[in-house]
Amino acid sequence: MFRKILVANRGEIALRVIRACKELGISTVAIYSEADRDSLHLRYADEAVCVGPASPSKSYLNIINLISTATITGVDAIHPGYGFLAENPRFVEICETHNIKFIGPAAQVMEMMGDKARAKKLMKEHGLPVIPGSDGPLTSLEEATRLAREIGYPVIIKAAAGGGGRGMRVVYEEEKLKQAIQTAQAEAETSFGQPEVYMEKYIENPRHIEIQVLFDEHGNGVYLGERDCSLQRRHQKILEESPAPGITPELRRALGEAALKGARAVGYTNAGTIEFLLDENNQFYFMEMNTRIQVEHPVTEMVTGIDLVKQQILIAAGEKLPFRQEEIKLSGHAIECRINAEDPEKNFIPHPGKIEFYHAPGGPGIRVDSAAYSGAEISPYYDSMIAKLIAWGETRDVAIARMIRALEEFEIIGIPSTILFHLEILYDSAFRKGKVSTNFINNLINELHSE
Amino acid sequence: MFRKILVANRGEIALRVIRACKELGISTVAIYSEADRDSLHLRYADEAVCVGPASPSKSYLNIINLISTATITGVDAIHPGYGFLAENPRFVEICETHNIKFIGPAAQVMEMMGDKARAKKLMKEHGLPVIPGSDGPLTSLEEATRLAREIGYPVIIKAAAGGGGRGMRVVYEEEKLKQAIQTAQAEAETSFGQPEVYMEKYIENPRHIEIQVLFDEHGNGVYLGERDCSLQRRHQKILEESPAPGITPELRRALGEAALKGARAVGYTNAGTIEFLLDENNQFYFMEMNTRIQVEHPVTEMVTGIDLVKQQILIAAGEKLPFRQEEIKLSGHAIECRINAEDPEKNFIPHPGKIEFYHAPGGPGIRVDSAAYSGAEISPYYDSMIAKLIAWGETRDVAIARMIRALEEFEIIGIPSTILFHLEILYDSAFRKGKVSTNFINNLINELHSE
């Protein structure tokens, strides 16, 4: 087992990893930028090292300072959290070179799955259903036009690298195709440094369903049910739940087995997530694989009772998975609301600033993952998440009722937050019926504006 | 179902009941004394009524003002929480007279079980094992002397009414018997207004094991596993856990069935707890029944997934229990630490005052039930509990590790608390091995003092 772990992240996920380490009896080294001197994650760690100025590229993304910190503090392993260097294969390689265990998959697996077009091709070869589309980056307008006719409009143009909605365009008719490709390429170039884009069939009212997998380094793998992450605004997840409403045990098994097959095909190790798109006929398509712990991992933890971050650490330390597929039982229902420092009244503009007063909800079935406290600053340099609020209930209805009362208890004074917007979601009758799709949030916002 | 409930309590248990009501869609009326104007429980309720000055006898125990509040706010039911009027049969009768449903057992059942000597006799008649002793209050020194010889020293003298250690004396030899009885009688008179005391065999190194039961009003009853509440200081519970370490499934079933038999014998309804003493040979003896929700109910909720306070409300509303005994499964292990505003360095003297800064722990497996916040006052008029911290883990070891890291995260600044004392318990090797008895805390305190 590891003796000491460097937590190469900040905020709530750094805290989450530190908590897991403490419970496993492993010492922790936190890193922080000059803007994060008063952050909670470095207070909870055993050691803390300043790795650069506020700008992420000079601190949390500064590989030299991170590796040097790992060396001088003598850690055995690095946990990357999510974001920052979590999906950077070069960083993984450098860790390997320095005999520091990277808690995640191997560099070449990460690299393979990081290239979305390549990953899709690979998964298709291994028999996973994928959305019809180009087999790689589009090379010419002629090819694009022909392909679009073949699979039928609407189609979507997406950047080969990156995500988060940048470099994406939906095209409903041929005359708009050329311009859409050009705009998407320009955005992709600006955002990710690579202009390559690919095309696929656009699915209306799709659901975003993802499967959590765990693979140890001895070839054993399990899936831990699914998460419904359909509630997104500009491709940023807002509310996630597990299990997904209305999913039958058969569909769950089919999704889970597809995920295991895909992960096994690339020799995946550690925790990972396979994202699927589910259409209105319950057909699912492989979208991409995230080779890290996800923001929304707690909903899976709540319904399985399995601590995913501890499992990540144990797997990286060479341990075998302590459970087999048939031992994993889903119990009840969990929902996560991401409470962000954003102003829903003003187009969800991030609103950094000082939290004058902070009081988190408690009581039965409530979990709060947050690095916030009374007096904490939400820094403009990093993401605007204040807290993840997770509610568990025996049923989805109980979880919803519990989440509502917890949101009503939550006190964040000093900066705007998305608490009231989450209440709008939870009171929405379509949501309560489980009628969710990736269009849900936009529809809700339009409804609220028209009122 | 009830439309509106009066919560006849304060602090964390008032909040607990309000949370359950909110999740069930029931409106709430909070009551508060003049000393509690800034308390959290009245902020979270839909309505709040001041019922008197700070002194409990003039506010939270003021039956006239409570019933009048119930009438003018038009509630259907009253939830008494624990303490205050929760075990007062007269109050239950008055509620009945005013057509307000009291959420708890019937008045006559409460009265029967409230008289400890009578309850013990009754349970003995129904075949529950009881500790050998007097069949009722001691009537003469001669009788006491004869009885003590019969059952053998050491014996313990206890007040017939009340609890909490007042009116209790252990006697190891005959020449101390007379004085012990007189002192216990005097204490009983002062504390409970009744001088009656009874005698029983004193068991060395006993464990306090209690069984949670739920009975609906249609004759259905279940037990929800046991709690080990052996860790007590002066008969005040400090740390509770479920399941009890080292209890076999057979012993659990025997305890559970004894509890069901006892409760059924008196026609018990709603949530109740049967306390047993477990000796070093795993023999158990009925001690008493608590006819209310207990402070430590969350550990049972954490391992069963059942919301006990919601069940109390549903039962009182006439619903049938939604589960049968065989459907109740215990999963993992839960520990509760009572964080009190007491100074462990100064003989645990309660230390009311202002909480200048309050930050509760979070993350996986952690639950906090508390009415505290930054700026809250711990009032000298009421009990000194700041928070209940509950940790769940797959195993007892995981729960202990998690509780330790949560205690280390817990920030209460401005008044002393028992946080560090709880850490001493959790690091103790005997505790970690599950070697607990009601002498544990005293032994630990003596050890710490001798260091």
Next chain:
Amino acid sequence: MDIKDIKELMMMLVETDITELNLESNGTKIVIKKGFSGAVQPVVTVTPTAVPVAAPKAEGAEIKPPALEKHAEETERVLGPNQMYIQAEIVGTFYRAPAPGEDPFVTAGQTVEPGQTLCIIEAMKVMNEIECPVRAKILEVLVADAQPVEYGQPLFFVEKL
């Protein structure tokens, strides 16, 4: 020493953790203080109540506002000499008259004697007559007939005579 000098000194306070500077010029008397001035320690400012306020309820959450909280405003008046409140000592329903349709016990402007009945508060079906503790002139009746009152709620605003 001119305005520019003073501004410079002030900027030094802004940029450093010096919190206080006293200065007399000719006799050269200087006091410079660092750290938090006065008796105040490091502080975190919060909202005026320092108590979590119930979050605004979202649409659909049909929740009644606290019924009996408004009287808090009442007690915020500045009392003149001899002015006082007569407050509820029990929780119940306030009645101004002995029975429906009858004249109220007292009205504003009236002078009442000690022991004179001011109102009735009904609690647990018992009609409790509330007596005036002093000789006083009723300045204002603060609660409407048949309204619920809580403990400590001001019922009458009076002037002691």
Next chain:
Amino acid sequence: MDIKDIKELMMMLVETDITELNLESNGTKIVIKKGFSGAVQPVVTVTPTAVPVAAPKAEGAEIKPPALEKHAEETERVLGPNQMYIQAEIVGTFYRAPAPGEDPFVTAGQTVEPGQTLCIIEAMKVMNEIECPVRAKILEVLVADAQPVEYGQPLFFVEKL
């Protein structure tokens, strides 16, 4: 001092955290105060850091104190004119000499030229020579040989020449 000067001073109070300014003119008596004065707003007092501090560890919790946090004290010195720190720009191991056993690059009291090597910081097995940015006199070497340093940690206390 005219109205414009006074307005200017007032604006300074508005824009900064200076809370009090007294001033007498001819005899030059000035009082400037910063921080919370007299009638402050509602406050919650916390520990000096205003940040939750790790709870004291109980017996058995063998936990090492934060290794690299002590240098915070260093930056609290009051700098004289032309005095400055040379700080670490990378995280790594600090070496005073080109190789073990050799003379240190610089010692206290020494004058160094711009571009002159002050020390080496080893990061990822690369020896980074740290050069002096200005002509300066070394007043103090703040880190011992072969010690780890973090970003922004003061290495040398110097006086610009």
